[in-house]
Amino acid sequence: MTVRVRFAPSPTGYPHVGNIRTALFNWLFARHHGGVFIVRIEDTDQNRKVEGALESILASLKWLGLDWDEGPEVDGQYGPYFQSQRLELYQKYAQALLDSGHAYKCYCSSERLEQMRREMAERKESVRAYDRHCRDLTDQQRTQYESKGMNSVVRFKIPLVGQTTFHDLIRGDITFDNGELDDLVLLKSDGYPTYHLANIVDDHLMEITHVMRADEWLSSTPRHVLLYEAFGWQPPLFAHLPMILGPDKSKLSKRHGATAVTEFQQQGYLPEAMLNFMALLGWSLDDKTELFSRDDLVQYFSIERVNSTAAVFDHQKLHWMNGVYIRQMSTEDLLGQIKPVLEQD
Ligand code: GLU
Numbered sequence: 001m002t003v004r005v006r007f008a009p010s011p012t013g014y015p016h017v018g019n020i021r022t023a024l025f026n027w028l029f030a031r032h033h034g035g036v037f038i039v040r041i042e043d044t045d046q047n048r049k050v051e052g053a054l055e056s057i058l059a060s061l062k063w064l065g066l067d068w069d070e071g072p073e074v075d076g077q078y079g080p081y082f083q084s085q086r087l088e089l090y091q092k093y094a095q096a097l098l099d100s101g102h103a104y105k106c107y108c109s110s111e112r113l114e115q116m117r118r119e120m121a122e123r124k125e126s127v128r129a130y131d132r133h134c135r136d137l138t139d140q141q142r143t144q145y146e147s148k149g150m151n152s153v154v155r156f157k158i159p160l161v162g163q164t165t166f167h168d169l170i171r172g173d174i175t176f177d178n179g180e181l182d183d184l185v186l187l188k189s190d191g192y193p194t195y196h197l198a199n200i201v202d203d204h205l206m207e208i209t210h211v212m213r214a215d216e217w218l219s220s221t222p223r224h225v226l227l228y229e230a231f232g233w234q235p236p237l238f239a240h241l242p243m244i245l246g247p248d249k250s251k252l253s254k255r256h257g258a259t260a261v262t263e264f265q266q267q268g269y270l271p272e273a274m275l276n277f278m279a280l281l282g283w284s285l286d287d288k289t290e291l292f293s294r295d296d297l298v299q300y301f302s303i304e305r306v307n308s309t310a311a312v313f314d315h316q317k318l319h320w321m322n323g324v325y326i327r328q329m330s331t332e333d334l335l336g337q338i339k340p341v342l343e344q345d
């Protein structure tokens with residue numbers, strides 16, 4: 001089996017070290033196994049698109065030398081690699097789930113949904129995103145709504161009972177009660193897919209073998225596993241990477257200083273140092289070795305050695321490591337790095 005992994009950023013902002021750490025672990029895993037590293041742009045949320053974000057994501061990868069085998073600028077056999085260019089595919093697969101009875105059209109207006117949530121809150125129930133109002137509409141009601149030209153979204157029918165279990169390569173077996181999951185939207189009324197539909201259709205069609213992503217997506221995974229089952233597809237293997245915290249143990253954010261990879265580049269950090277430092281955010285070889293060249297990392301990286309507990313971003317350690325790499329440079333190389341910075345001012 002050829003390992004095929006992907007980094008699937010949404011161009012909704014400047015890439016945070018957490019995003020690029022995800023890219024790095026996928027890249028290391030692919031290179032270690034002689035596999036394929038894919039970059040797929042998840043740009044279906046048109047409202048959240050940020051100008052310049054895509055360029056900044058690709059520039060961060062290039063700066064760190066994380067080359068991709070398929071994706072923007074290089075293409076490949078499984079393209080297009082921009083989800084906004086694959087809308088017809090998602091529509092086709094949403095229709096397939098409607099046809100097989102695994103999905104249904106929901107005609108609820110946003111006003112109705114808001115009112116429903118307000119009433120749930122008033123009754124002091126835990127507020128759910130949806131009450132399955134349209135799950136059991138009669139054919140007659142459906143025909144009537146269609147003939148009125150009412151807008152609809154496609155929702156996934158989550159099984160009402162039972163549990164969904166999957167194995168995470170970092171965290172072990174994880175079980176969710178299906179009763180806790182909502183009938184999520186797959187296709188919006190404007191014909192755009194949600195993250196869930198587009199993500200699993202693409203992982204399947206692009207023959208992704210391992211999904212390695214931030215652990216904020218862990219709660220989406222049971223939904224994805226159920227979607228794979230509904231399609232009759234074999235799910236990939238999953239590995240959810242630990243969160244990155246600031247020194248005060250809260251989620252790493254601007255409050256802790258620079259977080260965008262491009263900021264570190266501007267501040268004079270060397271890509272080799274940054275790469276080495278980021279590889280240790282959640283992975284270690286033996287809990288003590290700190291300095292790794294790119295080749296060492298490719299040679300030693302394994303999912304087994306990724307921690308399940310959060311990593312702490314230590315700016316001082318990065319600073320120290322950068323010093324180590326700077327001192328190792330030849331004077332010529334160092335001058336080559338310094339000159340463009342001096343010439344900028
Ligand atoms: N587009 C999602 C993100 O921005 C991808 C999550 C995943 O890898 O499934 O992180």
Ligand code: ZN
Nearest residue numbers: 106107108134
């Ligand atoms: Zn509805």
